[in-house]
Amino acid sequence: MGVINTLTNITDHPRIGVSEAEYDRIRENLKYFEGKFKDVTYRNTYGEIRHRPYTSLNMAQVLVRRMASLLVNEQMTFTIADNKSADEYVHDVFSKNDFIKNFERYLESGLALGGLAMRPYVDGDEIKIAYVQAPVFFPLQSNANDISEAAIATKTTTVEGQNTVYWTLLEFHSWNGTKYVIDNELYRSMDDNAVGVRQTLSANEIYANLADHSELDNFTRPLFVYLKPFGFNNRDITSPLGLSIFDNARSTLRQINDAYDQFH
Numbered sequence: 385m386g387v388i389n390t391l392t393n394i395t396d397h398p399r400i401g402v403s404e405a406e407y408d409r410i411r412e413n414l415k416y417f418e419g420k421f422k423d424v425t426y427r428n429t430y431g432e433i434r435h436r437p438y439t440s441l442n443m444a445q446v447l448v449r450r451m452a453s454l455l456v457n458e459q460m461t462f463t464i465a466d467n468k469s470a471d472e473y474v475h476d477v478f479s480k481n482d483f484i485k486n487f488e489r490y491l492e493s494g495l496a497l498g499g500l501a502m503r504p505y506v507d508g509d510e511i512k513i514a515y516v517q518a519p520v521f522f523p524l525q526s527n528a529n530d531i532s533e534a535a536i537a538t539k540t541t542t543v544e545g546q547n548t549v550y551w552t553l554l555e556f557h558s559w560n561g562t563k564y565v566i567d568n569e570l571y572r573s574m575d576d577n578a579v580g581v582r583q584t585l586s587a588n589e590i591y592a593n594l595a596d597h598s599e600l601d602n603f604t605r606p607l608f609v610y611l612k613p614f615g616f617n618n619r620d621i622t623s624p625l626g627l628s629i630f631d632n633a634r635s636t637l638r639q640i641n642d643a644y645d646q647f648h
Contacts, residue, residue, distance in 0.1 A: 391571060391579035394522060394537055399556060401525040406623050410497050410518050413628040416444040416637060417496035424645070441644040443637055444496060444630050451629065452491040458484055481513045490515040495613055498626040501534070503608035516608065523624050524558060531610045531624050533558040540590060551588050552579050557606055564603035568594045 388397055395404040415421060419442035423435040464471035478484070494500030497518035504511050516536050524533040538553040549572060556567040570591055573580025585591045612626025619627060630637055 388569075389582050391582075394535070394552070394554065394579055396579075397535070397554070399524050399558075400522045400535060402523055402623055402625060403620065406620055406625055407519065409619055409631070410625075412634070413444075413497050413631060414519065416630065416634060417448065417493070419445060421641070436648075438641075439645045439648040440641045443640055445492075447630060448492045448495040451495055452488050456484060456488040456491055460484060477511050477513075480510060483513065486513075486515070490517070493517050494611055495629045498617075498628045498631065499610060499612040501536070501608045501610045503536070518625070521610070524556070532606050534606070534608060534610070536608070540588070542588070547574060548576075549574060550576050550580065551590075553591055553594075557608060560599065562601075562603075564600040564607070566595075566598045566600070566607075568596055 391397055393404055393407075394400060395402060395407060419440040421438040421440060424438050425433065425435055428434050464474060490500055494517075499518045499521065501516035501521045503514050503516065505514055506512070520537040520539070522535040522537065523531045524535060534557055536555045536557070538555065540551045540553075542549045542551065552571045552573070554569045554571070556565075556569070558565045558567070568585060568591070570583045570585050570588060571580040572583045572587065585594050585596060613629050615627060617623050617625060617627050619631065
């Protein structure tokens with residue numbers, strides 16, 4: 385596979401196996417989750433064009449918060465049966481990460497946007513848990529419905545003179561036979577709407593210590609776990625990504641919001 389030098393969208397990368405339309409859908413769901421909509425344009429009694437904020441009831445956020453609290457809450461318990469040491473270790477890691485509280489919070493995003501990934505990382509001598517939300521999680525080309533390979537995007541900014549520079553790190557997790565492979569690619573752009581031109585990892589000191597390519601032995605599962613709401617993706621039947629719990633009810637949510645907005 386040739387080296388990719390420039391990307392507009394992350395989905396333009398040949399290793400990514402999901403269409404940009406799926407991420408357009410995720411971005412639309414994000415609007416409903418955030419309750420952010422375009423201003424209302426109207427003509428006043430003097431015939432003048434005016435604008436006002438659209439007032440949303442934000443039922444989407446209320447819905448996912450309620451569902452997340454039912455699925456995961458501080459009363460939840462779990463046990464790893466027949467392995468006391470593993471059970472104690474996992475409980476210790478979860479306790480240090482305040483897992484139940486944080487997972488419940490991020491689960492709201494997973495239910496609203498159709499998916500959530502988690503992966504561990506090492507911080508000093510402790511294991512931490514990173515939450516990867518749907519807009520920055522990209523299944524790879526070789527996957528079907530079981531996502532065992534994926535790219536995770538991390539976006540940062542720096543300032544050069546009076547200009548803001550946008551950086552995107554693509555962290556590819558894949559398999560080469562029995563070896564677990566991690567590839568890192570860094571892109572730089574002056575435009576927030578474009579991924580940009582590929583750079584060496586040393587171009588940004590944040591990523592200077594990362595390896596371009598690593599192969600790891602003794603892995604049987606990927607370093608991430610991907611969760612999605614139950615149900616088939618009827619918006620793209622070839623996509624391994626999940627649907628928001630309100631994906632098929634956006635028109636109803638919009639009608640509720642419109643009715644509420646008319647009182648303002």
